Amino acid sequence: MAVVTRTPSEGVVLKKSTSSSTFTRVSRYVVVRLLTLFATVVIGVYLTIMIANMGGYVDQIMRNEVADRITQSIAANPAMQQLDPNARKKLIQDRIAAEEQRLGLDVPIAIRNFRYLSNALTLRLGRAINMTSDSGSKQVRLIILERLPATLLLMGISQLFLFFSSVFLALNLSRRYGNFWDKLVVALSPTSAVPAWFYGIFLILIFAAVLKVLPFGGMVDSPPPSNSFDYALNLLKHLTLPALSLVLSSFFLSIYNYRTFFLIYSSEDYVEMAKAKGLASRDVERRYILRPTLPNIITNFAFLIITLWTGATITETVFLWPGLGRTLYHAIGLYDIPIIVGSTIIYAYLLAITVFMLDFVYALVDPRVKVGGR
Amino acid sequence: MNALKTSFRKILYYPSAIVGLLVVFLLVATAVYAMVSIPYDEAIRLWRGGEEVWYQNPKFAPPSWINFFSSKKYAESFSVRTTDGSLVKEVTPGAEGTATLSASYAFNFTYDYYPQDLILYFTSNFVEKQPFVSVEWLTPDGRKIRLTNLALTQKQAYRFSQDDKLKNRLRTEDIIPFLFSDPETGAPVKGQYQLLITGATFEPDSNVDIEFVFHGQVYGLAGTDQSRRDLVIPLLWGAPVALAFGLIASLGTSVLTMIIAALGTWYGGWIDELIQRITEINLVLPFLSILIMIGTFYSRSIWVILGATILLSIFTGAIKSYRSIFIQVKESMYIEAARAYGASSPRIIFLYLIPRMIPLLIPGLVSAVPAFVFLEASLAVLGLGDPVLPTWGKIIQDANSNGALYRGYYYWILEPATLLMITGLGFAMLGFALDRIFNPKLRDI
Numbered sequence: 001m002a003v004v005t006r007t008p009s010e011g012v013v014l015k016k017s018t019s020s021s022t023f024t025r026v027s028r029y030v031v032v033r034l035l036t037l038f039a040t041v042v043i044g045v046y047l048t049i050m051i052a053n054m055g056g057y058v059d060q061i062m063r064n065e066v067a068d069r070i071t072q073s074i075a076a077n078p079a080m081q082q083l084d085p086n087a088r089k090k091l092i093q094d095r096i097a098a099e100e101q102r103l104g105l106d107v108p109i110a111i112r113n114f115r116y117l118s119n120a121l122t123l124r125l126g127r128a129i130n131m132t133s134d135s136g137s138k139q140v141r142l143i144i145l146e147r148l149p150a151t152l153l154l155m156g157i158s159q160l161f162l163f164f165s166s167v168f169l170a171l172n173l174s175r176r177y178g179n180f181w182d183k184l185v186v187a188l189s190p191t192s193a194v195p196a197w198f199y200g201i202f203l204i205l206i207f208a209a210v211l212k213v214l215p216f217g218g219m220v221d222s223p224p225p226s227n228s229f230d231y232a233l234n235l236l237k238h239l240t241l242p243a244l245s246l247v248l249s250s251f252f253l254s255i256y257n258y259r260t261f262f263l264i265y266s267s268e269d270y271v272e273m274a275k276a277k278g279l280a281s282r283d284v285e286r287r288y289i290l291r292p293t294l295p296n297i298i299t300n301f302a303f304l305i306i307t308l309w310t311g312a313t314i315t316e317t318v319f320l321w322p323g324l325g326r327t328l329y330h331a332i333g334l335y336d337i338p339i340i341v342g343s344t345i346i347y348a349y350l351l352a353i354t355v356f357m358l359d360f361v362y363a364l365v366d367p368r369v370k371v372g373g374r
Numbered sequence: 375m376n377a378l379k380t381s382f383r384k385i386l387y388y389p390s391a392i393v394g395l396l397v398v399f400l401l402v403a404t405a406v407y408a409m410v411s412i413p414y415d416e417a418i419r420l421w422r423g424g425e426e427v428w429y430q431n432p433k434f435a436p437p438s439w440i441n442f443f444s445s446k447k448y449a450e451s452f453s454v455r456t457t458d459g460s461l462v463k464e465v466t467p468g469a470e471g472t473a474t475l476s477a478s479y480a481f482n483f484t485y486d487y488y489p490q491d492l493i494l495y496f497t498s499n500f501v502e503k504q505p506f507v508s509v510e511w512l513t514p515d516g517r518k519i520r521l522t523n524l525a526l527t528q529k530q531a532y533r534f535s536q537d538d539k540l541k542n543r544l545r546t547e548d549i550i551p552f553l554f555s556d557p558e559t560g561a562p563v564k565g566q567y568q569l570l571i572t573g574a575t576f577e578p579d580s581n582v583d584i585e586f587v588f589h590g591q592v593y594g595l596a597g598t599d600q601s602r603r604d605l606v607i608p609l610l611w612g613a614p615v616a617l618a619f620g621l622i623a624s625l626g627t628s629v630l631t632m633i634i635a636a637l638g639t640w641y642g643g644w645i646d647e648l649i650q651r652i653t654e655i656n657l658v659l660p661f662l663s664i665l666i667m668i669g670t671f672y673s674r675s676i677w678v679i680l681g682a683t684i685l686l687s688i689f690t691g692a693i694k695s696y697r698s699i700f701i702q703v704k705e706s707m708y709i710e711a712a713r714a715y716g717a718s719s720p721r722i723i724f725l726y727l728i729p730r731m732i733p734l735l736i737p738g739l740v741s742a743v744p745a746f747v748f749l750e751a752s753l754a755v756l757g758l759g760d761p762v763l764p765t766w767g768k769i770i771q772d773a774n775s776n777g778a779l780y781r782g783y784y785y786w787i788l789e790p791a792t793l794l795m796i797t798g799l800g801f802a803m804l805g806f807a808l809d810r811i812f813n814p815k816l817r818d819i
Contacts, residue, residue, distance in 0.1 A: 036651075036654075037654075040651065040654045040655050040658060041658060043655050044655045044656075044657075044658030044659055045658070047655070047659060048659060048660065048663075048664070051664050051667055051668070052667055053671075054667075054671045054672055057671060057672065058671050061671070187390065189806065190390070190799055190802030190803045190805075190806055191799065191802075192802075193741075193744035193745070193748075193798040193799060193801065193802035194744070194748065194794075194795060194798050194799070195748045195752060197752065197755065198748065198751075198791065198794070198795070201770070201774075201779075201787060201791060202791070204779055205779055205784060205787065205788070208779070209779045209780070209782065209784070210784075216779065216780065310660070313662055313663075313666075313756075314662075314752050314755060314756060317755070317756060318755070318774075328663060329666060329756065332663065332666050332667050332670050333670055335671075340663065340667070343660070343663075344658075344659075344660055344663070347658070347660065348658040351657065351658060352658075
């Protein structure tokens, strides 16, 4: 109705404003969006830092631990026992002060939080407090880089397989829905209420403990095979169970969701129309079902890529897989705030970039969507 | 409300919903039974109890019912004592306040595997002169083995397997197999064994109480763990804990999410904006890491974790989907009518807006329960379970840290895992069916 009653002059003005200011509209949108996303990252990371030291509570734990450790080590050292009590007391205090300085405990917590924040935002990940990489470095960057391949391998293989197989199978099921396989998937979809590590325990029980065909955990045998073909084979053997448990835990629900999603779209009028026109079912699928669902599929895929980063903490722990998730869990146990913050900031940046990019991708794949448009 | 009732009646058309309902009902029944039969304080005392509570049980013993499935039988555990008459003691007074005592216990041993250990506990009272006992062992094939002679202290335990003198005398390293097997063939001898205890007290009021504990290879309905605890207790008590955690977290999260989404859409403006920003920030926060941090640094209490879980789960994607529906509902005629006759904002939100969403809320609520039940178990597996409460996750963690899978104690993991699995699947199946019933769009699909 609005279109009909609108006077011609209004229409002209409207058209003019949209055509001339696409650039300003997009650039204003980009600036505002980037600023809000950055603010979100800053607040999110600051909150994580606050939680990582429980508002100073963790400092107290670390101080007590340092005092305890140094007092103990000096008391246990026979060379120090000859010292007179005052000198020994001073020595202990000096050592404690030095150790607290090394850990950064001499700076007030509020300042330290901001220092962590600014270092994190500029991606200066710094040095870990207690953890070391396998090569002996304390650089957070190196520790993370060392564990990244393991996580990427496990998560990459399982999640990519999950994604492509479930989209493919879902498309097939939606084509002939109501048949036996379709009903089976619907019936099995509640199995995804069970998390991956839980399937992991069952798989370990069956394949490692009872059948003794696959290893209990770890990434390669120790010592690792020297030639690279055997190494790859060995890796694959260790990878099977954790990857299988990750796939198994979301397989049926994932197919079910995509299938339902495709079915809803394939009951649209324009699909009926295309079928009535006599288009080949492949074309109907590609142009009329897949195309409008593309933004959602892309979103899912993008978020899937980000989750590769976080790893699967508990599955990795159950399978003793040396990935990022397990490292993060260890870091928390050792009060290693730089690693916690480092892992969080990278995740936050990846998330922000993805969310930002998705807006543009939507505009690319869906002509109805305009960047920054209402 | 009538529509809601008919919707619920439709549950009966979905077999998976019936199974789910049945599981939920059984769980609630188990939870109630657990709380009635073992009161909270008693459950905690037993779960936290050490050797003094559980000394009668063997360690790492599978449940007794595995004998049904095995052609070779495992010895079952038992214990008898003089204080309750299950072990009969005869006292014959002698001269000058002395007395002789004798007790014998005969039992059938028809198993193919030897027991873990046999133990005698003596509790005696005397002033100066220690009572004296000697212990003998009678096998079905008529051998009589003198085990030991003891001058008793107030409390004394005699572990058959640890008696080095006896090892030397019998020329064997493992006493228990020796006692139960044929000396020629080495095979276990089945039949009636007898334990003979004779002794003497040397003071008028001196008295000796005896307890005979037989640590078999299997125990009870659920078996035992590394500290001899009967697994029936955590398995039973896991049900109310899991239900409470799952239901409270799910209910708290979905109701709070809905109320906040309703407030945001109704008032709009900066409140709505703030809610959206908080949701985005929450997306950045690492959920599991924060729970692990709270568990490691602050408190492992299940209620603290529950609170943190609810707080972190409110501002998620669900708030966006509720919001988009509320925006539609907000424009509908009956809301406009309510506004026209001057209904207050809280009245509209809580009496008109939110009730419209209940059909959406219920399936989501039920489907979310397994995630929270497993979250508790996941944290327990990471070693962050509640330090006091017995839960299914804690059994799995105990089993895992004691290498249950490597050492073949499968029952230890399978029992809690099966219960968790049934719980998760039950709620998930019910939630799925409810989702199809309440969302007409999905019903035909």
